[in-house]
Amino acid sequence: MQGIWFSELQTPGLAISVKLKKTLHHEKTPYQDLAVVETESYGRMLLLDNIIQTTVGDEFFYHEMIAHVPLNTHPNPRTALVIGGGDGGVIREIIKHPSIEKATLVEIDARVVANAREYLPEISCGLDDARVEIRFEDGIEHVRQMENTYDVIIVDSTDPIGPAVGLFSAEFYRNVYRALKPDGLFVAQTESPLFNGRLIRRIQRDLAEIFPIARLYLGTVPTYPGGLWSFSLGSKEYDPLEVDWKKAPQLVTRYYTPAIHQGAFALPPFVQEIL
Ligand code: AG3
Incomplete structure (x- = not known):
């Protein structure tokens, strides 16, 4: 080549x-x-x-799916927390929701945000919105200290190696549960169903023990391993399959639609088998 x-x-x-x-x-x-x-x-x-x-070419698949599924599942999300996500892509999608009053980004590495601002303006453009607060701290610690604070928590982490490992643990999910409001919900990126089946199965079991509603959904991400990606959702009250679409905001998106939202929870047999 x-x-x-x-x-x-x-x-x-x-x-x-x-x-x-x-x-x-x-x-x-x-x-x-x-x-x-x-x-x-x-x-x-x-x-x-x-x-x-x-x-820049394929980020919309991932950022739209990780943000709009939980935000449309909640009927009136006002406060959202993103853990990781220093490029700003999830924040850009969150602030498309008119109900959002405050979006907090907790990113451990300030250099990710600085470089996204400088080199990836299409992705980081939402970070300057007045509703956005950026904190450079450890997301695991942040969630440990919060109680009854957020409507929606989104974990946009790196792969479960090194510092991100703790973001895939049952202890972290219990702290997320506490940091959420009584009707809050949470989503995390949970890797490839083709290559990380055992991890996804363990996460889904942990979530089912902690949250009344635990679900897995899928989306395409061309540059990620296998091209098919998984997201795990834990919810205290609202079911992502029972969204009242008449009340959902009209969003300008390139991948996500209400039909894609519903369809993302249809799991092919090879994924059902890993659960
Ligand atoms: N978070 C990283 C997802 C994992 C990708 N894994 C991989 N390519 N091996 C994405 C950050 C985007 N805001």
Whole structure:
């Protein structure tokens, strides 16, 4: 292959390769290796420890699905918390909801936000909204300290390696439950159903023990391992399959629609088997 290619080793036997135009930025932050590159097919791309976090070309699949499913499940979400998500993509989607009064971003690495602001303006543009508060702290600690605070909590983490491991634990989910209002709900990105079945099964079982409603839904994300991605939802009261669509806000989106929302909970047999 001609030119310079970046490859992410997605599993020990599978890589995704993206042709690069140039490297815009590279640094070692206190937490991780960070790079922003310009790709030929997906536009700008954010890498953390050589793992694709997001690209300008396909970020909308992921950010719309992780944000609008929980926000439309709640009939009147006023306060939202994002853990991780320093690129700002989830925040950009959250503030499309007119009911939102405050969106808090808790990101451990300030350099992710700084670089997203500089190099990924299409994704980070919502961070300057007056309703947004950004805190550079550990999401696990933040949730431990909160009680009865948020309508919706969204965990937009990296893969469950290193510092993100705690964001996939039952103890963390119990703290999320406490940090939510009495009718609150939460969603986390939970990796590939094709390659991370055991992890997804364990998370769904943990959530079912903590929340009255625990569900799994799926969305396409072209640059993530397997191309099909999972999201796990825990809810105290509202069922994502019983949204009153007449009352839902009209959103300008590129992937998410009410029909996609409903359909995302239809699990193919190979996914039902892992649960
Ligand atoms: N959060 C990262 C999802 C995991 C991607 N994994 C992978 N490529 N191996 C996305 C951050 C976007 N806001």
